[in-house]
Amino acid sequence: MRLLLVEDDAILGDGLKAGLTLEGYAVDWLIDGAQADEALKLNHYDLVVLDLNLPRMDGMSVLKNLRRRKDSTPVLVLTAREGVAERVAGLDNGADDFVTKPFDLAEICARLRALARRHDGHSLPVIEHKGVTIDPAAHQVYFNGKPVDLAQKEFEVLSYLMGHIGQVISRARLEESLYAWGSEVESNAVEVHIHHLRKKLDSNLIRTIRGVGYIIDEN
Numbered sequence: 001m002r003l004l005l006v007e008d009d010a011i012l013g014d015g016l017k018a019g020l021t022l023e024g025y026a027v028d029w030l031i032d033g034a035q036a037d038e039a040l041k042l043n044h045y046d047l048v049v050l051d052l053n054l055p056r057m058d059g060m061s062v063l064k065n066l067r068r069r070k071d072s073t074p075v076l077v078l079t080a081r082e083g084v085a086e087r088v089a090g091l092d093n094g095a096d097d098f099v100t101k102p103f104d105l106a107e108i109c110a111r112l113r114a115l116a117r118r119h120d121g122h123s124l125p126v127i128e129h130k131g132v133t134i135d136p137a138a139h140q141v142y143f144n145g146k147p148v149d150l151a152q153k154e155f156e157v158l159s160y161l162m163g164h165i166g167q168v169i170s171r172a173r174l175e176e177s178l179y180a181w182g183s184e185v186e187s188n189a190v191e192v193h194i195h196h197l198r199k200k201l202d203s204n205l206i207r208t209i210r211g212v213g214y215i216i217d218e219n
Contacts, residue, residue, distance in 0.1 A: 001026070001046035001047055001160065002177045003027050003112075004036065004045045004049070005028065007049070008054050014029075019105040024152060028045075032055045033054040033062045043176070047116060048076070049076050050078065052079050059077065063093050074097075077097070077098045077099070078101060080101045110137070113125070129216065130202060131202060153189075154196050158201075160174060165218055174190045174213075
């Protein structure tokens, strides 16, 4: 999933970006609110991790602008403040969850997985469909009960498609979810990942709709 991290603390931001990247997220990191506001206007993100105390535009204003645009992207707010009033204001302005600093990376990742599940309409932590079981927390995939070894990008492609069953996802959308700014992307990267998934899983699981994208059918 493609994630926007907005944090002006260089040490914390660098650590979060590294940790979230290791968890499989494609992370774009920005350090001020005005940059974040513009990035959210121009790009599609699956998740946002947003600090409130930012230069040029505070995080609450970024959040308000996002929701005014009718953008429902899940937002996890980072805050050093423990006041109830601030949390109430954040939730009323569209925040989906809060984490108070200092925090543990494992908690951030767990909360992000929960936000992604709710946004995609899944309440259970494990998704099962057509003999395929994917456990994002354990980073494990099973096919007909047997574990399947997937490369990182293969896992990410499968996770994205399994999270959007019944929806056609374009190649461009998959590329956006897989790669952060500055990443080198081969022109046929998505096709290669899909090819490998078909060999390792059911060859009919992922259907190509020519000129449009890919879909895992509901039935």
